[in-house]
Each structure stands twice: as structure tokens, then as C-alpha cells.
Amino acid sequence: xxxxxxxxxxxxxxxxxxxxxxxxxxxxxxxxxxxxxxxxxxxxxxxxxxxxxxxxxxxxxxxxxxxxxxxxxxxxxxxxxxxxxxxxxxxxxxxxxxxxxxxxxxxxxxxxxxxxxxxxxxxxxxxxxxxxxxxxxxxxxxxxxxxxxxxxxxxxxxxxxxxxxxxxxxxxxxxxxxxxxxxxxxxxxxxxxxxxxxxxxxxxxxxxxxxxxxxxxxxxxxxxxxxxxxxxxxxxxxxxxxxxxxxxxxxxxxxxxxxxxxxxxxxxxxxxxxxxxxxxxxxxxxxxxxxxxxxxxxxxxxxxxxxxxxxxxxxxxxxxxxxxxxxxxxxxxxxxxxxxxxxxxxxxxxxxxxxxxxxxxxxxxxx
Amino acid sequence: xxxxxxxxxxxxxxxxxxxxxxxxxxxxxxxxxxxxxxxxxxxxxxxxxxxxxxxxxxxxxxxxxxxxxxxxxxxxxxxxxxxxxxxxxxxxxxxxxxxxxxxxxxxxxxxxxxxxxxxxxxxxxxxxxxxxxxxxxxxxxxxxxxxxxxxxxxxxxxxxxxxxxxxxxxxxxxxxxxxxxxxxxxxxxxxxxxxxxxxxxxxxxxxxxxxxxxxxxxxxxxxxxxxxxxxxxxxxxxxxxxxxxxxxxxxxxxxxxxxxxxxxxxxxxxxxxxxxxxxxxxxxxxxxxxxxxxxxxxxxxxxxxxxxxxxxxxxxxxxxxxxxxxxxxxxxxxxxxxxxxxxxxxxxxxxxxxxxxxxxxxxxxxxxxxxxxxxxxxxxxxxxxxxxxxxxxxxxxxxxxxxxxxxxxxxxxxxxxxxxxxxx
Numbered sequence: 202x203x204x205x206x207x208x209x210x211x212x213x214x215x216x217x218x219x220x221x222x223x224x225x226x227x228x229x230x231x232x233x234x235x236x237x238x239x240x241x242x243x244x245x246x247x248x249x250x251x252x253x254x255x256x257x258x259x260x261x262x263x264x265x266x267x268x269x270x271x272x273x274x275x276x277x278x279x280x281x282x283x284x285x286x287x288x289x290x291x292x293x294x295x296x297x298x299x300x301x302x303x304x305x306x307x308x309x310x311x312x313x314x315x316x317x318x319x320x321x322x323x324x325x326x327x328x329x330x331x332x333x334x335x336x337x338x339x340x341x342x343x344x345x346x347x348x349x350x351x352x353x354x355x356x357x358x359x360x361x362x363x364x365x366x367x368x369x370x371x372x373x374x375x376x377x378x379x380x381x382x383x384x385x386x387x388x389x390x391x392x393x394x395x396x397x398x399x400x401x402x403x404x405x406x407x408x409x410x411x412x413x414x415x416x417x418x419x420x421x422x423x424x425x426x427x428x429x430x431x432x433x434x435x436x437x438x439x440x441x442x443x444x445x446x447x448x449x450x451x452x453x454x455x456x457x458x459x460x461x462x463x464x465x466x467x468x469x470x471x472x473x474x475x476x477x478x479x480x481x482x483x484x485x486x487x488x489x490x491x492x493x494x495x496x497x498x499x500x501x502x503x504x505x506x507x508x509x510x511x512x513x514x515x516x517x518x519x520x521x522x523x524x525x526x527x528x529x530x531x532x533x534x535x536x537x538x539x540x541x542x543x544x545x546x547x548x549x550x551x552x553x554x555x556x557x558x559x560x561x562x563x564x565x566x567x568x
Numbered sequence: 569x570x571x572x573x574x575x576x577x578x579x580x581x582x583x584x585x586x587x588x589x590x591x592x593x594x595x596x597x598x599x600x601x602x603x604x605x606x607x608x609x610x611x612x613x614x615x616x617x618x619x620x621x622x623x624x625x626x627x628x629x630x631x632x633x634x635x636x637x638x639x640x641x642x643x644x645x646x647x648x649x650x651x652x653x654x655x656x657x658x659x660x661x662x663x664x665x666x667x668x669x670x671x672x673x674x675x676x677x678x679x680x681x682x683x684x685x686x687x688x689x690x691x692x693x694x695x696x697x698x699x700x701x702x703x704x705x706x707x708x709x710x711x712x713x714x715x716x717x718x719x720x721x722x723x724x725x726x727x728x729x730x731x732x733x734x735x736x737x738x739x740x741x742x743x744x745x746x747x748x749x750x751x752x753x754x755x756x757x758x759x760x761x762x763x764x765x766x767x768x769x770x771x772x773x774x775x776x777x778x779x780x781x782x783x784x785x786x787x788x789x790x791x792x793x794x795x796x797x798x799x800x801x802x803x804x805x806x807x808x809x810x811x812x813x814x815x816x817x818x819x820x821x822x823x824x825x826x827x828x829x830x831x832x833x834x835x836x837x838x839x840x841x842x843x844x845x846x847x848x849x850x851x852x853x854x855x856x857x858x859x860x861x862x863x864x865x866x867x868x869x870x871x872x873x874x875x876x877x878x879x880x881x882x883x884x885x886x887x888x889x890x891x892x893x894x895x896x897x898x899x900x901x902x903x904x905x906x907x908x909x910x911x912x913x914x915x916x917x918x919x920x921x922x923x924x925x926x927x928x929x930x931x932x933x934x935x936x937x938x939x940x941x942x943x944x945x946x947x948x949x950x951x952x953x954x955x956x957x958x959x960x961x962x963x964x965x966x967x968x969x970x971x972x973x974x975x976x977x978x979x980x981x982x983x984x985x986x987x988x989x990x991x992x
Contacts (some may be wrong), residue, residue: 234687297770327968359794370765370794375708385712463676465705470676513670517632
């Protein structure tokens, strides 16, 4: 059926990806400093959104605590940058807080490789531990989501409270150097941006590979019927733990890139509101589709910046209205909307050609 | 499956082109404006910020989130100063156009918006920030892009960036004189209470060193998290420690809870004196003057400060923002910042950052708080210190002042007892 459109679709797909990749790689040529920085930030959020989509859209587990994993990655990178920028001296805030020598756990962060490694391993490891105690005990749905919110509160309180070791509410900032090069130069910025594009593409390919593989099929089976999957002989908890850890690891990577672009990380970025906003990126783009996650992240981060610049006093109302409209009228997000439109067009074009695969929203009511 | 992929490709292409279209048009604008200003700059002293009959300046405060209550009032007074200057003909013959941005009480957003103002709007200068955290987030951006920030709030000192002018008090223009005042009044046993972040921690470090050097005594030092609202334990500790005075560096909502619970515990200002450095007229209105009557505050300006300039300032402010609005120290410092920048630009004959910075050295201005002068060395300003007492009508009446503007000393180099506090 619809044999005529198979080729155009393939072409569309390839053209779409090629165009998007070309546009991203050439962005430094035509974007100004602020726009490039904003786009880089969007792409970092797109990486978190990919991980969240893997967890929520494909496995049916809603985490409202990804700000923590994002933040842990960001702090790992920020600790390295802070040490490198302070030269041989102790970071300034430790001095104000009365520390006389660098805490032992800061020492290894002098190495970039160690910091980058920890930026992935700490979030993924924490997710694995949390997943072990929850999924093994068959804690799921709303209860799991509440636990992730608790994790947010605990982490933020800890980071704010341990001011001497974490910089408290100020967070970590004032980074100047990386690998001995000044972070302020245009070249450094372009390199960091291009690195982000490459990481995003790799993350996208990884997620795509995962969801297309047998592993991804089991994830969807768990989402649609956890008990049924268990009776088929699979152990859902190990799949859930893996998905959670991969998702947290991606959030950690995104956090590391975020620090490089924005130049500051503070506990507010890990708090409840940013954690929920990350989920909204996926909801708005269209969950259960990887492209939807990326599109949601890019559009929402841009929209937030544009709206707040154009209407500094009212932008939050617009943003709120947008969220309500999307959740009420577009349950499938932007990708879902396009699908619906396309469906209507096809129906009109060939009334006789009955589509045997009506589009079913991929949401299954898991909240 | 295939159908889905085709669709995704379509959506992807569509989004990419949309994003590009948006960015592209922005870029064209920027491109055309720079190209048109290039010949102009050779003809007359001008910068990208000034095109046509206007010059753009940025205003970057939290208009949403927890800090908005305080910061919106500073934004208002800055906009009022701009309006006044425009009515008198503007700066260098150009009308000032304010680009207002929302920092949203979120430090990374401050950094992002600062970058936007400097590299996209190409503003000549920015007035903004309140918390030290927001200033520290913006500082690297201003240094990197060589922008100019006017920061209007009292802070913990130990900072001096060539890209920032500090129009609020540093520690030797607020905290140190207030401790001297307390010691002079015989209040030697001091209980330190603060919110747990960089300003109270640093302030208390200085106070402890000062008390130790001058025969005072720190009886206790307590911190509560930002937003903390249960002070019964702290009040019990205060009762037990029996201090002569509580030195209060709490911030935001915590002050409401602390002063209400203090009154509920039957402690009035007659029983126990407190002195606050983050409670001004606006906060008094929020907490309720009945809880604060008789308590002390330390600032450089009050609504009641008796200068001809202040009469006009208060009158204009009430005309602009309603008869029940109040003016406070940070609002006045924001207002002064706009005038100081305008004066520096006039003197420089240019809006270029390097020229304005150079011209700003030694500029004097008759502010509502009295005469202020920019210290060219550390880019802070000379300010008169004032200790005040809160009255039942919510106004603050001056008890003591320093007699004249005090030279700013952010690193406390002129104080022997402060050696070792600022070496970093």
C-alpha cells in the first residue's frame, strides 16, 4: 500500500537529517556570539531530552529528578574548570569559608579525563543504585516519580548546605581556562560548540540503536505491559535499571556541556522546576519519538529566550499558556501534530485507500 | 515504522529551516547595523550601541522568581532615571532606550541575558543584579565581552572588576561602621544570625575579626538556609546566650518569620536590640512595621534622608509609581548609577566602554543620599554611612551618620585587624 510514497519518504528522511546536520555544523559561520551560545545550550538540553525520552517515552518511567543527574555532571566539569582556572591556588570560595587546604575529593578533578569520566559515572551510578532499590522492589508509576522528586530536594539541600565544598547557592563560576587555552576566545567557543553537535549526534545514534534493537523492543513491552513481559521470561527491573542509568548518564554529559557554554552551575539548576522543564521538553516535542525530544528541546529553549526578551514582564504567562495548550490539545506533541496533519491530508487525497495503520498516539497514559 | 521515519525527516527539516530562518534574520539585522555604523564611527565618536537618535542600555533584574519583590523596585527607579535624563535631552544628544530583560532569580539566566544584551542588542552599558550570586554569574561575561555593568546593591566586598561599577555599599561603608556604632553604645556581646550564603558568611567573618580586635565578643554564630521560616530554636538560643545585640544578615522571607516569631516570644526592641543590613523600607513594608519598631538598620540612604535631591526623588517616584510606594537604598543606588553613567559618557564624549571607564574616574554627583564620587581605583563610590531606627509608620529615621562620604575599601586594606581576611 501507498507504494508511491515509499521512496519520497526515504528521501525526505535522509534529506531532513542531512540538512539538520549541515545546518548545525555550519552554524558558527552565520550566528553571532549570543545566538551560537544559545543554540549550544539548546543542544545540551536536547541530549537530556533524548535520555528522558528513552526512559519516559519508550520505557514508561517518568523521572522528575533529571536535574540532579544533569547537575552532577555539570558539577564534575565545573570542579575541573574551577581548579584549572584557579591555577595552583585553592578556589576563592573555599578561602572565604575558612578552608585551609583543598578537600581530598577535589584533588583528582585536576585531571580533565577523571572529571569527564566522573561526570558520566556518578549520575549513571546513582541512577543504578536508586533503580536497584526501586525497580527491584517493583516501585513504579507515581511512587517512583515522587522518589525522584525527593532525590532532587535532598541533593539541592546538600549542595546548598555544604558551601565550603560546593560553593553553596552561588554555585561554581569564574572559569577562564581549559587545556591551557582561554575559554574566552572565539575559537575555543566554536570548538566547544562543534563538540556539542558531535556528542548530540552520537547520543542520538546511541538512542536510535537502543530503541531499534531487541533491547528497545523489551523496553516498549515493559511500558505497555510490565507483568506480561515478566511472564514471558524477561526481568523488567534490569531493563528499567539500564534505561534509567543510560538516561542519567546522558543527562550528566549534557550537564558537562552546559557548564562549558554557560560558565556557571548552581544548585538552582538541579532544583524541581528545571527538572520538570526537562520533562516538558520531551512532552512538547513528542514523546516516544527521538526526533521529537530534540525538536522540543531546541524550540522550547529558543522560545523561552525569545519570549522573555520580548515580554520581560509577562513571558511566564505565555510559557504557561503554551504548556497548557500542548498538554490539552496536542498529547502527541509537535511530532504528533504533524502526524495528524499528514494523516488528514492522506485521507483527503485517497478516500478509497484505507490506511491499515491508523496512527495511535504512542502515549499509554503512564504518568 | 517506515512511515514514522519519513515523517520525522519532514519535521526535522521543517524545524531546522524555521530555526535557521529565525537566526538568519537576526543575523542580517546585526550585520546591517554594524555595516551602517562603520562609516559613522569614523565620522563622529560613536559605538555600535548608538545608532540614529538613540543609545541602548540594558536593564537586567529578576522580574520573576523569589528575588523579584526586591529587584522590580530597582528596575523601576532605573527606568525613572532614564526617563528624567531623556526629558532633559538625553546623553550626548541621544535618547536612552532601555532594553529590559528578566534574570528570573536564576544565576545562569543572568549570564545568558548579559551575553544577549552585549552581543546582540549591543547595549552601551547594563544596570543590573541584586544577589552576589547573580553578579558573580555575570562577571565573566562582562569581562569576556568588555561590557560595563552597574551593580546597585550593598555586598560583601573583596571584589573589584574593571568591567563593574559598584554603586551600593561595600563592607567599610555599612557593616564596619555599624559595628563601631554598636561598640560605642556599649553593645559588646554580639549574636550573629544570617542566611547561609556568601554575603552573611563573609560579613560575619569580618565582624568577628573586628569584634576581637576592638574588645567586643561574638557569643554565637548561627546560619539558616535561604527561605528558612522556623526561628523558634534560634530564638531559644538567643535567650540563652543573652547577647546585647543580634547582628542580622538574614535575607528575604526569613526576615518576616524571624521578626514575627521574635515578637510572639515576647521580645521587643526594648528587651533585645537587633541591627539588620538587608532590611530597607521595602522590606519593612513587607514584614509589617509593628514587628520592627525600634530595631536598627544600617544603610547609606533612607527615604527620610534630608537632602534637596531626595525630596525631588521621592516626590517623582511617588508620582510615577503610586503614593504608597517607598524608596530604599538599593533603589537609590540604581537611580544614581544611571546618572553616573550618563555623566561619564558626557565627559568621555563617547559611549565606548574603555573611554567611559576612564572618564568615570572622580566623577561627582549630588545624589539623593548626598554627594557621591566614583573612586577611579576600585570603581566603587564614596558614600555616607547612616544608622537608622525603624518607626511605627514604616519609615526609618537616622540616628547617626559618618559626617561625610566614606572612601570605599572593598579589600579592607586600611584596617589593621582585617589583615589576612582579604589575602587571596
